[in-house]
Amino acid sequence: MSQKYMSFIFDDGPNALVYEMVDKISAYGWKAGFAIIGKKINDETQNQLRYAIDHGFQIVSHGWNHVNLCELNSKQEIVDEMLSPIVEVKRRLNYDIKMARLPFIAYNDLVMQTMAELKLPLLGHGINTDNEWSSETTPERIINAVLNSISDGAVACMHLLNNTSKALDVILPELKKQGYTLVTAEELFRIKNIENIPLGININNINQIL
Numbered sequence: 001m002s003q004k005y006m007s008f009i010f011d012d013g014p015n016a017l018v019y020e021m022v023d024k025i026s027a028y029g030w031k032a033g034f035a036i037i038g039k040k041i042n043d044e045t046q047n048q049l050r051y052a053i054d055h056g057f058q059i060v061s062h063g064w065n066h067v068n069l070c071e072l073n074s075k076q077e078i079v080d081e082m083l084s085p086i087v088e089v090k091r092r093l094n095y096d097i098k099m100a101r102l103p104f105i106a107y108n109d110l111v112m113q114t115m116a117e118l119k120l121p122l123l124g125h126g127i128n129t130d131n132e133w134s135s136e137t138t139p140e141r142i143i144n145a146v147l148n149s150i151s152d153g154a155v156a157c158m159h160l161l162n163n164t165s166k167a168l169d170v171i172l173p174e175l176k177k178q179g180y181t182l183v184t185a186e187e188l189f190r191i192k193n194i195e196n197i198p199l200g201i202n203i204n205n206i207n208q209i210l
């Protein structure tokens with residue numbers, strides 16, 4: 001069985017579920033990432049980010065206010081929205097955020113051009129999670145959708161939510177059985193020997209850019 005890799009990035013934190021998810025994933029010796037909303041960073045949630053970073057997890061910018069960047073009026077507002085979390089995490093934790101996930105994965109030409117100028121690779125949504133962010137869903141639905149759509153090189157968009165954390169209890173052992181390893185997005189690019197990460201596109205699966 002050949003070794004396969006994926007990267008799960010959990011959005012909309014930080015929140016207290018960071019501890020639980022880091023522990024569940026670390027138990028396999030694996031890593032993942034968190035796409036964080038800048039305005040949620042405070043003295044308490046900073047400790048959650050510290051815990052993630054200390055366990056080798058990756059932090060990604062998900063905007064300061066989690067607004068649809070297409071609805072902003074100027075390029076400067078787009079820049080501020082995506083860079084402010086990076087500045088805040090550097091100031092509080094001395095950690096360098098190097099990638100981003102667009103809020104709602106919403107974009108237009110100006111958003112993509114601006115992200116390329118900022119040299120921020122964009123992590124997309126390469127696994128079907130059956131609207132795992134919705135309050136209507138269940139862990140069972142998430143489990144079925146994820147396990148039916150996993151593939152080597154995929155970057156998953158998931159969320160720091162209870163249902164998602166519960167779903168991991170089934171998803172993680174199944175991934176291990178199928179020969180997968182979860183890594184950070186940075187590690188995924190390294191493993192696949194991608195030195196120049198393409199900019200201005202959402203990367204859903206690393207194999208799309210090889």
Ligand SMILES: [Zn+2]
Nearest residue numbers: 011012103104
């Ligand atoms: Zn989000």
